[in-house]
Amino acid sequence: MSDTDHEIDGIEQALALVSRTPPAVPAPAADPPDAPPPDTAPEASTDQAPAPAAEAHPATTWPEARAAAALAGRTAPARPRRVPLEQALGQILAEPLDALTDLPSFDTSAMDGWAVAGPGPWSFREGPGILAGRDAPDPLGDGEAVRIATGARIPVEATAVVRREHAHADAAKQRLHAQREVITGQDIRPRGQECRTGDRLLPAGSVVTPAVLGLAAAAGYDTLLTVPRPTVEVLVLGDELLTSGLPRDGMVRDALGPMLAPWLRALGADVLDTRCLGDDPAALRKAVLGSEADVVVTTGGTAAGPLDHVHPFLASVDAELLVDGVDVRPGHPMLLARLAPDTHLVGLPGNPLAAVSGLLTLAEPLLRALAHRPAPEPYRAPVRDDVPGHPASTRLVPVTHRTDASGADHAVPLHYNGPAMLRGVAAADGLAVIPPGGACAGDELEILDLPWAEGCFT
């Protein structure tokens, strides 16, 4: 088998019917014997026995959790900054982009050729004529022509520009003849054609793209008032984590450190640092209280195990728990806390797919709102297969888009969607939002696009 065949085979294995019947693909050997197959409903333990934390208070529904995260971002104090154009890329305009000048700012020749006044033929002056970047040229008299370059100022009284390839200059007689009909105003870009001073070019809230940088420069801007990208620090918790080599002696590789920083950047954040802190409450305290980031993202330690330090730490600093547990599988122990009016902590569960769920449920709306980015239109697609649901919670299931023989697009649920697995999401281009109770083949489901679906890492 070639490498390509292996790749396709791997994706096809991950691609999958998530049906109510047992899967054809056996569960990986590493799964515990009592674990459900990788492509079935969420882990039974979480279905039947709510977490101790969940017993203590009602969990937030998944839509409410996303709304709460967005609200937290919207109500945080904004800190617009004026930055040079070259630093504004990817930020959001904090004020409208209003033209500081007419564009073009003078009547401009659109072509290389001749500026002419009145009907031809015209007498013409010798010489290079009017070049771009020069100050006001001498006015033309009626019946006169002068050479002109693209981008040069049109002389007063000129009525048209004749392209050089449409003109014949008779040097002996000093006469210029047009070889086509000349229409008044042709190939002249009049001052203010694109905008007048003060015209609104873009509203506040627009993303500064390369094209916006170009427009801003053309319209006279040296700096822009923007909402900076929110800053994030990632704190990876867990004594059992290795940062290199094979898992050994009951320890596992840290899958979240390498994954979160680039993912958070794709969500619009500037990641200041990713640090592994082990299970050390003092180190957690010092790191969070000393962080300069707008958002601290922790991983692990959100449940109620003996080494789960996030809740006790938050209680010790009187943090305001905005979301404490969400009715979503995987990821239900995720949390969002306000540490200060402009500082938040997102606690992602340690199970890797649960952390992805927390990232998209809490971090994404929070970061979007902090950056003043508009929410995208919800995107829905029909699911190809039945997908079992949790009786009371939303489920997030990795899917990939496929087109069938009839040309219809479907979201195809993937195998290996257990809370501790990344194999499904690594082959996915979205997460389907499965409502409580499950979905049937053909149901239109909300899809959370994954950033690489837009090719932003390629």
Ligand SMILES: Nc1nc2c(c(=O)[nH]1)N[C@H]1C(S)=C(S)[C@@H](COP(=O)(O)OP(=O)(O)OC[C@H]3O[C@@H](n4cnc5c(N)ncnc54)[C@H](O)[C@@H]3O)O[C@H]1N2
């Ligand atoms: N009694 C209960 N126990 C648990 C419940 C529950 O409801 N009742 N919920 C389970 C669920 S669901 C989740 S999710 C986890 C969340 O636990 P924590 O956030 O406290 O995470 P840890 O215990 O630290 O780790 C859980 C799991 O994930 C592995 N892990 C942690 N960090 C990483 C990493 N950076 N890279 C790879 N793997 C990581 C860790 O080794 C554990 O296997 O709690 C359940 N427990």
Ligand code: MOO
């Ligand atoms: O099911 Mo947890 O919420 O492992 O992610």
